[in-house]
Amino acid sequence: MRLDGAGLTALPVLDESLIELSVSRNRLRSASGVGRLRHLRVLNLADNELTWLPSLRDLADLHTLDLGHNRLTSVPPLPDINGYLYLHDNALTSLPDSLGDLTRLRYLNVSANPLERLPARLGDMQTCSNCGPSGVV
Helix, strand or coil, X not given: CEXXXXXXXXXXXXXXXXXXXXXXXXXXXCCCCHHHCCCCCEEECCCCCCCCCCCCCCCXXXXXXXXXXXXXXXXXXXXXXXXXXXXXXXXXXXXXXXXXXXXXXXXXXXCCCCCCCCCHHHHHCCCCCCCCCCCCC
8 A cells, every 4th residue: 555645644544454555755753553564565654754663573574664764763673574674864873782683684774863883783684785884874
Protein backbone atom coordinates (compact mmCIF):
# COMPACT_ATOMS: atom_id res chain seq x y z
CA MET A 1 0.00 0.00 0.00
CA ARG A 2 1.39 3.37 -1.01
CA LEU A 3 0.19 6.51 0.75
CA ASP A 4 3.22 8.69 0.03
CA GLY A 5 2.62 12.44 0.17
CA ALA A 6 -1.03 12.02 1.18
CA GLY A 7 -0.93 14.65 3.95
CA LEU A 8 -1.44 12.04 6.68
CA THR A 9 -1.00 13.03 10.32
CA ALA A 10 -1.90 9.54 11.57
CA LEU A 11 -1.89 6.07 10.07
CA PRO A 12 -5.26 4.79 8.86
CA VAL A 13 -6.56 1.39 9.95
CA LEU A 14 -4.33 -1.07 8.11
CA ASP A 15 -4.89 -4.62 6.91
CA GLU A 16 -2.62 -6.87 8.98
CA SER A 17 -1.80 -8.94 5.86
CA LEU A 18 0.02 -6.04 4.16
CA ILE A 19 3.37 -6.94 2.61
CA GLU A 20 4.42 -3.39 1.75
CA LEU A 21 3.60 -0.07 3.41
CA SER A 22 4.97 3.22 2.17
CA VAL A 23 3.84 6.40 3.92
CA SER A 24 6.75 8.71 3.19
CA ARG A 25 6.47 12.48 2.82
CA ASN A 26 3.59 12.89 5.25
CA ARG A 27 3.32 14.58 8.65
CA LEU A 28 3.18 11.46 10.81
CA ARG A 29 4.15 11.95 14.44
CA SER A 30 3.17 8.44 15.44
CA ALA A 31 3.30 5.03 13.79
CA SER A 32 1.33 3.21 16.46
CA GLY A 33 0.13 -0.20 15.38
CA VAL A 34 2.76 -0.71 12.69
CA GLY A 35 4.43 -3.38 14.84
CA ARG A 36 1.43 -5.68 14.40
CA LEU A 37 1.85 -5.82 10.58
CA ARG A 38 3.81 -9.06 10.83
CA HIS A 39 3.87 -9.85 7.10
CA LEU A 40 5.57 -6.63 6.02
CA ARG A 41 8.61 -7.00 3.78
CA VAL A 42 8.95 -3.27 3.05
CA LEU A 43 8.21 -0.45 5.48
CA ASN A 44 8.87 3.13 4.40
CA LEU A 45 8.23 5.79 7.06
CA ALA A 46 10.74 8.30 5.63
CA ASP A 47 10.22 12.06 5.57
CA ASN A 48 7.78 12.36 8.46
CA GLU A 49 7.94 13.90 11.94
CA LEU A 50 8.53 10.73 13.94
CA THR A 51 10.48 11.04 17.19
CA TRP A 52 9.75 7.53 18.46
CA LEU A 53 8.65 4.15 17.10
CA PRO A 54 7.18 1.08 18.78
CA SER A 55 9.05 -2.21 18.66
CA LEU A 56 9.31 -3.67 15.17
CA ARG A 57 10.85 -6.92 16.41
CA ASP A 58 7.85 -9.05 15.34
CA LEU A 59 8.21 -8.05 11.66
CA ALA A 60 10.27 -11.17 10.90
CA ASP A 61 9.90 -10.93 7.10
CA LEU A 62 11.20 -7.36 6.89
CA HIS A 63 13.63 -6.77 4.03
CA THR A 64 13.69 -2.97 3.76
CA LEU A 65 13.13 -0.44 6.53
CA ASP A 66 13.39 3.26 5.65
CA LEU A 67 13.20 5.59 8.64
CA GLY A 68 15.28 8.37 7.09
CA HIS A 69 14.51 12.09 7.41
CA ASN A 70 12.59 11.96 10.66
CA ARG A 71 13.37 13.16 14.19
CA LEU A 72 14.11 9.80 15.80
CA THR A 73 16.24 9.93 18.93
CA SER A 74 16.48 6.15 19.31
CA VAL A 75 16.23 3.02 17.18
CA PRO A 76 13.33 0.72 18.10
CA PRO A 77 13.88 -3.00 18.69
CA LEU A 78 14.29 -4.55 15.24
CA PRO A 79 14.02 -8.01 13.69
CA ASP A 80 16.97 -9.51 11.79
CA ILE A 81 16.36 -7.41 8.66
CA ASN A 82 17.30 -9.26 5.49
CA GLY A 83 18.26 -6.25 3.40
CA TYR A 84 18.38 -2.53 3.93
CA LEU A 85 18.13 -0.23 6.93
CA TYR A 86 18.04 3.53 6.34
CA LEU A 87 18.34 5.76 9.40
CA HIS A 88 19.79 8.77 7.54
CA ASP A 89 19.07 12.30 8.82
CA ASN A 90 17.51 11.79 12.24
CA ALA A 91 18.53 12.94 15.73
CA LEU A 92 20.39 9.77 16.73
CA THR A 93 23.35 10.32 19.05
CA SER A 94 24.02 6.60 19.47
CA LEU A 95 23.01 3.28 17.96
CA PRO A 96 21.94 0.28 20.02
CA ASP A 97 24.44 -2.54 20.47
CA SER A 98 21.67 -4.84 19.21
CA LEU A 99 22.37 -3.60 15.65
CA GLY A 100 25.24 -6.08 15.75
CA ASP A 101 22.62 -8.86 16.00
CA LEU A 102 21.31 -8.07 12.50
CA THR A 103 23.26 -10.88 10.88
CA ARG A 104 21.42 -10.70 7.54
CA LEU A 105 21.62 -6.93 7.03
CA ARG A 106 23.11 -5.98 3.65
CA TYR A 107 23.17 -2.17 3.83
CA LEU A 108 23.06 0.40 6.62
CA ASN A 109 22.89 4.18 6.28
CA VAL A 110 23.17 6.25 9.46
CA SER A 111 24.72 9.36 7.95
CA ALA A 112 23.58 12.89 8.85
CA ASN A 113 22.97 11.99 12.50
CA PRO A 114 24.81 13.59 15.43
CA LEU A 115 26.29 10.21 16.39
CA GLU A 116 28.68 10.24 19.32
CA ARG A 117 29.50 6.54 19.18
CA LEU A 118 28.96 3.41 17.08
CA PRO A 119 28.41 -0.06 18.51
CA ALA A 120 31.67 -2.06 18.64
CA ARG A 121 30.00 -5.09 17.03
CA LEU A 122 29.00 -3.12 13.94
CA GLY A 123 32.22 -4.16 12.22
CA ASP A 124 31.48 -7.85 12.85
CA MET A 125 28.50 -7.89 10.50
CA GLN A 126 29.83 -10.16 7.75
CA THR A 127 26.96 -9.82 5.26
CA CYS A 128 26.75 -6.03 5.40
CA SER A 129 28.72 -4.29 2.69
CA ASN A 130 29.24 -1.03 4.61
CA CYS A 131 28.58 -1.71 8.28
CA GLY A 132 32.07 -1.30 9.66
CA PRO A 133 32.84 1.83 11.69
CA SER A 134 34.57 3.46 8.74
CA GLY A 135 32.06 2.24 6.18
CA VAL A 136 28.75 3.40 7.61
CA VAL A 137 27.47 5.86 5.06
